[in-house]
Amino acid sequence: MPIIETKNLTYTYPIGTKPAFEDVTIKIDKGEFVVLTGPSGCGKTTLCRCFNGLIPHFYSGKLEGEIYVSNLKVVNHPIHELAQHVGMVFQNPENQLFALSVEKDVAFGLENLGISREKMRERVDWALKITGIYGLKDRAPYELSGGQQQRVAIASVLAMQPEIIVLDEPTSFLDPVGAQNIFEVINRLNKDLGITIILVEHRLDLTSKYASRVMIMDKGRIILDGPPKEILNSEEARLIGVGIPKVTRLYQILKNKGLNLNEIPLSAEEATKGLLEVLRI
Amino acid sequence: MSMFDGFKFRSVNSSVHKMDPRAKFIYVCVMFAVAVMFSQIIPLLVLLIIQMPLVFAARVQKEWLRSMKGAAGFAIIIFLMNVFSLYFYGNYESLSAIVERSFALTLRFMVLIESFSVFFLTTSPDLLGLALEQSRVPYELCFAFTTAVRFVPVLAEEAQTIMDAQKARGLELEGGSFIKKIRNYIPILIPLIVNAIRRSLELAETMESRAWGATQNRTNLYVLRMGRKDFLLMLFSFAMLVVSVYVSLNVQIPNIIYLLNI
Ligand SMILES: Nc1ncnc2c1ncn2[C@@H]1O[C@H](COP(=O)(O)OP(=O)(O)OP(=O)(O)O)[C@@H](O)[C@H]1O
Ligand SMILES: [Mg+2]
Numbered sequence: 001m002p003i004i005e006t007k008n009l010t011y012t013y014p015i016g017t018k019p020a021f022e023d024v025t026i027k028i029d030k031g032e033f034v035v036l037t038g039p040s041g042c043g044k045t046t047l048c049r050c051f052n053g054l055i056p057h058f059y060s061g062k063l064e065g066e067i068y069v070s071n072l073k074v075v076n077h078p079i080h081e082l083a084q085h086v087g088m089v090f091q092n093p094e095n096q097l098f099a100l101s102v103e104k105d106v107a108f109g110l111e112n113l114g115i116s117r118e119k120m121r122e123r124v125d126w127a128l129k130i131t132g133i134y135g136l137k138d139r140a141p142y143e144l145s146g147g148q149q150q151r152v153a154i155a156s157v158l159a160m161q162p163e164i165i166v167l168d169e170p171t172s173f174l175d176p177v178g179a180q181n182i183f184e185v186i187n188r189l190n191k192d193l194g195i196t197i198i199l200v201e202h203r204l205d206l207t208s209k210y211a212s213r214v215m216i217m218d219k220g221r222i223i224l225d226g227p228p229k230e231i232l233n234s235e236e237a238r239l240i241g242v243g244i245p246k247v248t249r250l251y252q253i254l255k256n257k258g259l260n261l262n263e264i265p266l267s268a269e270e271a272t273k274g275l276l277e278v279l280r281i
Numbered sequence: 282m283s284m285f286d287g288f289k290f291r292s293v294n295s296s297v298h299k300m301d302p303r304a305k306f307i308y309v310c311v312m313f314a315v316a317v318m319f320s321q322i323i324p325l326l327v328l329l330i331i332q333m334p335l336v337f338a339a340r341v342q343k344e345w346l347r348s349m350k351g352a353a354g355f356a357i358i359i360f361l362m363n364v365f366s367l368y369f370y371g372n373y374e375s376l377s378a379i380v381e382r383s384f385a386l387t388l389r390f391m392v393l394i395e396s397f398s399v400f401f402l403t404t405s406p407d408l409l410g411l412a413l414e415q416s417r418v419p420y421e422l423c424f425a426f427t428t429a430v431r432f433v434p435v436l437a438e439e440a441q442t443i444m445d446a447q448k449a450r451g452l453e454l455e456g457g458s459f460i461k462k463i464r465n466y467i468p469i470l471i472p473l474i475v476n477a478i479r480r481s482l483e484l485a486e487t488m489e490s491r492a493w494g495a496t497q498n499r500t501n502l503y504v505l506r507m508g509r510k511d512f513l514l515m516l517f518s519f520a521m522l523v524v525s526v527y528v529s530l531n532v533q534i535p536n537i538i539y540l541l542n543i
Contacts (some may be wrong), residue, residue, distance in 0.1 A: 021299060054486060057489075058486060072479040080494060080495035083495075090483065090486070093486065096483075097431075098428045098429065098487075098488070098511075100407040100410075100427055100431055103502065107502040111499055111501055111502065112494070112496070113492050113496065114499055114500050115497045117502065117504070121502070124502065140431075141431065144430075156491065157491070160491070165523075
């Protein structure tokens with residue numbers, strides 16, 4: 001049983017003339033790490049809004065087709081119920097923190113759910129530790145760097161113990177090192193806790209090595225969907241202009257020149273290893 | 282260094298800061314009531330001095346002095362206004378009586394400023410929000426309060442950025458008539474408002490995603506509990522109120538001019 005399933009899902013914003021995305025049929029299994037990418041305006045954010053019910057409960061408009069998340073039919077369940085299954089992390093870290101201390105922010109969702117104080121304490125500390133910000137728990141949000149703020153946002157959804165976490169370009173406001181840290185935290189959530197991850201991201205250089213699956217959207221449709229190596233090495237991916245990892249591009253160029261690596265590399269380490277193997281012959 | 286810095290919360294590790302905001306609020310209310318009860322110099326001076334130990338216990342003397350200095354300007358205005366109005370409309374027998382009464386009323390203003398300053402300097406917005414919540418103020422209002430406080434520095438920074446950006450495009454902020462000056466600020470206000478609206482939408486989306494409104498029985502990570510010091514402060518406030526009511530009803534407070542025999 002997939003944890004997310006959509007059938008011919010199509011959505012049009014109230015002020016929109018054409019659908020923001022159309023005819024999306026996907027199945028995502030528990031424990032997958034999906035990287036969703038595609039040119040700006042292709043509908044990635046809009047699709048993510050369906051996963052926790054922001055569409056159709058917060059945004060009106062026209063939603064056609066079917067969508068199930070954690071076996072719940074999204075249109076029939078309020079956002080606060082879906083929020084316990086799907087955590088959402090947005091782009092701008094600043095607008096995701098509203099309490100006056102880190103700790104209060106992480107507790108916010110649990111307070112809304114009416115969880116008892118002892119349990120809340122436990123879960124807040126747990127989430128702070130996993131995301132590596134326990135030491136910051138009494139700080140005010142404006143005293144934190146963007147990367148730290150984004151980790152607070154992740155801890156806040158993590159505390160609600162969702163099975164799925166959706167992150168919409170969580171690092172676009174961050175520097176490369178901050179971004180790298182965030183990706184490592186996300187990877188831990190996936191590998192150690194088994195949380196299903198859907199990550200919208202343009203920086204495939206940094207993320208594809210963690211992914212178990214890559215989806216590429218264009219003009220409101222999912223046009224490529226499969227294992228990272230296969231998708232990123234495809235001709236279509238390159239033509240759409242998604243930023244495929246440079247080492248993957250290097251692999252393609254070497255191949256055209258007649259040098260075949262055994263494996264398609266996604267990271268510099270894999271490329272080095274592949275090159276050493278081939279050059280040693 | 283503005284007068285408002287004398288009211289802005291400063292995080293200091295003192296026992297006054299740790300007190301329950303509700304206890305401090307009662308204290309401020311009592312101070313207010315008592316200050317309004319008297320219009321003679323002596324009791325108001327006592328009120329001004331009696332609060333000093335609290336200021337020192339909270340280790341906010343510097344900020345407190347700043348608020349007092351800031352208030353001094355207003356105090357002079359209040360003093361002069363009183364002298365004028367009492368001279369023309371009051372029936373006082375001598376000028377010194379008028380000056381004494383005006384001075385007393387100015388002192389009253391200083392007492393009020395002093396107690397407000399102590400309250401706001403030593404009460405973190407976080408605790409204040411919590412106190413509101415526990416006083417059965419609807420949660421939506423408490424949330425609006427803490428969120429507003431949280432976004433003040435963010436908006437201030439944004440305003441600065443917009444101002445710099447518009448200046449870099451040649452916007453002239455200074456100079457011109459009063460109307461012109463106000464007009465100058467429109468290119469700053471509009472992006473600021475548009476951004477604020479966009480920000481509030483994003484915030485709403487995040488709140489929804491964190492199960493906002495899931496239950497009527499919202500819980501809280503912290504509870505405020507009154508401690509010994511809080512009860513002491515409330516006891517002190519209560520005693521003050523009783524003594525003041527007694528004194529104002531039964532004791533004829535002498536005027537300074539009478540004492541000095543002017
Ligand atoms: N709140 C909204 N109301 C109306 N139309 C919207 C809204 N948000 C997005 N759209 C439109 O829907 C389409 C898809 O936008 P979406 O934000 O989902 O793209 P995206 O893939 O996330 O792009 P980006 O990479 O820039 O974030 C765009 O044409 C956009 O103009
Ligand atoms: Mg987007």
